[in-house]
Amino acid sequence: MTRHKLCTHLLVISFCLLAFAANATTFTFTAIPDEDESRLVARFGAVADYLSEELGVEVNYIPVKSYAAAVTAFRNGQVQLAWFGGLSGVQARLQVPGSVALAQGYEDQFFKTYLIANTRTGLTRSKKFPAAIKGKTFTFGSKGSTSGRLMPEYYIREFFEQPPQRVFSRVGFSGDHSMTIAQVQAGAFDVGAVNYLVWESELAAGKVDLQKVRVIWETPDYPDYQWTLRGDADKQFGAGFANKVKRALVEMNDPELLASFPRKSFVPADNSDYTAIEETARAIQLIR
Template sequence: MNAFAKLLTVMMIGISAGAHAATFTFTAIPDEDETKLRSRFDKVADYLETKLGVDVQYVPVKSYSAAVTAFRNNQVQLAWFGGLSGVQARRLVPGSEAIAQGYEDQFFKSYFIAHHSTGLTKQESFPAIGGYTFTFGSKDSTSGRLMPQFFIERNLGKRPDDLFKRVGFSGDHSRTVAQVEAGVYQVGAVNYKVWDSMVAEGKVDTAKVSVVWESPAYPDYQWSVRGDLDAKFGAGFKAKLTAALLEMKDPDLLASFPRQSFIPADNEDFKPVEDVAKAIGLID
């Protein structure tokens, strides 16, 4: 190979590398402890790299609002949001879309849990929890705040601050369980998936804390993408990403969510969440 051919080859390699230099980034709401989240989403990053042919990086955040901000500022192009945080993010980024959800996310639930000292037991009707101390999860959590507050107000006719001795926000579902188990709060609201997983893993002392009410179903978690995805990564990239998420079949990876599969989603699926958020004053 002569000198010109070598130079041309080097230039073409550089151009090719440059075309794929952009890193595809995604984040997720921090609904569980950071170690568990990183284990889950680093696996997702590896999976997406093999499917998309680009570098993929999971970007952890410290709060639900930070996930929304990262999405709004184009620090990430994809996010695993809860129902409310997804609605908030898509309202801030024109053209953004929900593209996939877990099968179970069509009919998600919240559990209300109580410390054994309350004497509360599981029942079909909404429990008489007024007068106790109560903790939500994150302020922007669908299953740990939005829907529980809606059910409280609908069933007991008062806002939480007027009903409970003290109201807290634990920050995530794992901490909600830990705080109610320890008696820091007497009652709390938690994502049913996190509770079921913690019980299955032996991380909950059910002699100290138990489920006292199970909510009706509502839509929750989803993968949402920015509308400018194809402009940044090339025509058809969003379709390729959507297919990769829907074709995620690895049992170990699915179990880490935990979900049995991912199915198509669109923005309209989460209109009920938006309506509830407006009804209780969390969004305009």
């Protein structure tokens, strides 16, 4: 090999090693797509900037198209951290042993689902489960959503002692909470299940027409969203890195950033906080 070719060969190897090293030190995260995509990109782009400054490493946010894709990216090691719902977080941690729930929103300690109905149905708000939804058309959110599928399906099954497909004349899955509101408001479905914070956010933004859609019932409280970190984070980024991530999340105090979730603050979380979610998912066979 000539000296020129040898130098060229070594240069290519050096660039490859540098690229590998850069990748190895990039901390990557994703989030379940529970709202309009443009909103998520703005929110988590800002989170990436915040974490990069706090952790002292490059941080990238990777958007995904579905709840299942978020779990898959976490399982395959394409991301080290994810903003999951209660169910997707449980699913991810079961697939990646050693992974831990680090932090949850203050509100996620006592989350709830709203059942909403198009006003043409005549359904009105009640503290009792609305038996009159039987026979109507109904949409959940994503198939992997805690607030948009798991918890409302649990209460539907408990009340009617039948699966949703036998309770309603037609069952759909909108894909996200914003779309659920839009579909019920437009009359594409009579009734739907929606994350209460997304409802309140859309209402405040003027996207909900209360002449066309209203809340008719809300579930009891349950734990929901959380930040989950892969169990190999310290091995990849150095001893104590997981604690640094947890501290950065819990100490996030930028009002604008918190409002984008929207959350009052983030508080420490633990895997055991989501035992009831796992048990509920197993009860209706969403986890086996």
